Amino acid sequence: IPVDPFDLVIFGGTGDLARRKILPGLFRRFCAGQMPEGAQIIGAARTEMDDAGFRDMVAEAIREFGGGRSCEDGTLDEFLKLIGYQVVDAKGEDGWKELKARLNDGLIRAFYFSVGPSLFGDLAERLRHFGLADDDSRVVVEKPFGHDLKTARALNATLAQHFDETQIYRIDHYLGKETVQNLMAVRFGNVLFEPLWNAQYVDHIQITVAETVGVGGRGGYYDKSGAMRDMVQNHLMQLLCLIAMEPPARFEPDAVRDEKLKVIRALDPVLPHHIVRGQYDGHGVEPSYREDAGDPRSTTESFIALKCHVSNWRWAGTPFYLRTGKKLRARASEIAVVFKDAPHSIFGADAGRHRNILTIRLQPNEGMELGVTIKEPGPGGMRLVDVPLDMSFADALGPDSEEVPDAYERLIMDVIRGNQTLFMRGDEVEAAWAWTDPIIEGWQNRGEAPKPYDVGSSGPDDSLMLMHRDGRKWRDIR
Numbered sequence: 475i476p477v478d479p480f481d482l483v484i485f486g487g488t489g490d491l492a493r494r495k496i497l498p499g500l501f502r503r504f505c506a507g508q509m510p511e512g513a514q515i516i517g518a519a520r521t522e523m524d525d526a527g528f529r530d531m532v533a534e535a536i537r538e539f540g541g542g543r544s545c546e547d548g549t550l551d552e553f554l555k556l557i558g559y560q561v562v563d564a565k566g567e568d569g570w571k572e573l574k575a576r577l578n579d580g581l582i583r584a585f586y587f588s589v590g591p592s593l594f595g596d597l598a599e600r601l602r603h604f605g606l607a608d609d610d611s612r613v614v615v616e617k618p619f620g621h622d623l624k625t626a627r628a629l630n631a632t633l634a635q636h637f638d639e640t641q642i643y644r645i646d647h648y649l650g651k652e653t654v655q656n657l658m659a660v661r662f663g664n665v666l667f668e669p670l671w672n673a674q675y676v677d678h679i680q681i682t683v684a685e686t687v688g689v690g691g692r693g694g695y696y697d698k699s700g701a702m703r704d705m706v707q708n709h710l711m712q713l714l715c716l717i718a719m720e721p722p723a724r725f726e727p728d729a730v731r732d733e734k735l736k737v738i739r740a741l742d743p744v745l746p747h748h749i750v751r752g753q754y755d756g757h758g759v760e761p762s763y764r765e766d767a768g769d770p771r772s773t774t775e776s777f778i779a780l781k782c783h784v785s786n787w788r789w790a791g792t793p794f795y796l797r798t799g800k801k802l803r804a805r806a807s808e809i810a811v812v813f814k815d816a817p818h819s820i821f822g823a824d825a826g827r828h829r830n831i832l833t834i835r836l837q838p839n840e841g842m843e844l845g846v847t848i849k850e851p852g853p854g855g856m857r858l859v860d861v862p863l864d865m866s867f868a869d870a871l872g873p874d875s876e877e878v879p880d881a882y883e884r885l886i887m888d889v890i891r892g893n894q895t896l897f898m899r900g901d902e903v904e905a906a907w908a909w910t911d912p913i914i915e916g917w918q919n920r921g922e923a924p925k926p927y928d929v930g931s932s933g934p935d936d937s938l939m940l941m942h943r944d945g946r947k948w949r950d951i952r
């Protein structure tokens with residue numbers, strides 16, 4: 475669906491995120507025919523550069539980080555015609571009038587803050603002061619949205635001085651992932667799952683976001699954050715919300731976000747022995763976390779496994795196990811809803827123990843799989859086996875689905891459409907920090923160090939024990 479013409483200003487337009495994600499994503503939307511005539515994309519940053527220089531940079535970024543299959547030769551030159559650049563001093567006066575002069579009257583204006591949070595206030599203030607933004611303009615902000623509850627509150631308050639909540643788009647790119655949206659379609663578009671989606675039928679839920687990359691190159695940021703702030707407080711929390719929330723009355727921004735907020739507020743505090751922190755160790759063969767972070771004594775975690783509970787009628791007694799880490803065995807992210815055993819086996823003990831598991835694979839090989847129990851084929855009597863009902867998106871939707879749109883593509887277009895459903899509201903972010911803060915404070919107070927784990931493993935052994943103690947097992951990372 476095409477969107478209305480817009481002016482998009484990317485502050486931090488020369489930065490890493492703009493080059494890797496935002497600009498290539500916009501280009502792919504252009505190739506898909508979604509970019510309206512009259513759209514304009516302006517990079518803004520401190521670096522001295524002219525339009526032509528920025529266009530060269532954009533072209534290079536697109537070549538490096540992917541244009542996508544559907545982009546024909548020559549499209550890039552057309553796309554570059556939409557691009558401009560303005561030198562702007564976020565903390566001073568320079569460049570703002572010139573930037574304003576580049577904007578078109580009567581078009582949707584979106585301002586993407588692809589910069590550190592310390593500049594959010596300066597940018598918001600100047601956008602208003604120099605008359606670039608009005609009450610219909612949108613601002614997009616990236617994580618990290620604060621470092622804890624206090625800083626997140628301060629950021630919310632600063633933005634609120636200049637913009638209404640309906641104008642603020644806080645990105646959590648996991649919400650833009652195709653499978654994550656599909657999770658809502660599966661839950662609320664089918665009659666099949668919802669009656670079983672509760673503590674009576676679900677034994678437990680596992681959410682795993684495993685990465686093979688380390689923190690090399692961004693150790694400076696990461697070492698102050700760790701996996702809890704970098705991944706759990708936002709991405710894993712959002713996944714948990716979508717799994718656990720009540721059906722919203724409509725697929726509309728506040729209806730969805732109200733339900734997610736209730737989940738976060740229903741989370742019990744995590745007990746210290748229900749959480750395992752880890753740090754990767756390359757044993758001299760590969761870089762260890764501490765080398766990547768540039769601090770030989772760092773106690774920041776690159777891995778987290780935890781058990782938590784959503785204390786409400788639907789989920790009382792059903793544990794949610796969350797796990798994420800860097801330099802693990804494989805890049806594999808999935809949510810597994812593990813259903814309870816059938817209440818009684820009419821086939822006897824020989825038939826074995828069988829369980830239905832609904833797996834939602836976020837990446838790679840996006841898709842869903844439902845494990846069902848059937849009779850083992852053949853004359854050998856009644857023996858049961860589990861087989862997957864597999865719905866890989868690539869298989870189910872044909873060759874076009876191989877190119878699953880990147881999360882950023884979807885989200886940026888939603889900003890232009892003015893649809894906040896897949897963006898975090900200020901109170902949600904604060905509630906997530908309110909749950910995270912005591913966990914981190916607990917480690918600090920107890921002076922706890924993370925457990926080492928081998929590069930290429932599934933994380934520290936203690937994380938296996940976390941499950942084992944409950945008579946359960948993590949699914950393999952593969």
Ligand code: BG6
Pocket residue numbers: 617685704705
């Ligand atoms: C980012 C984190 O938000 O998400 C990174 O800061 C992490 O540390 C990344 O690697 C993972 O995103 P994706 O889309 O590759 O799963």
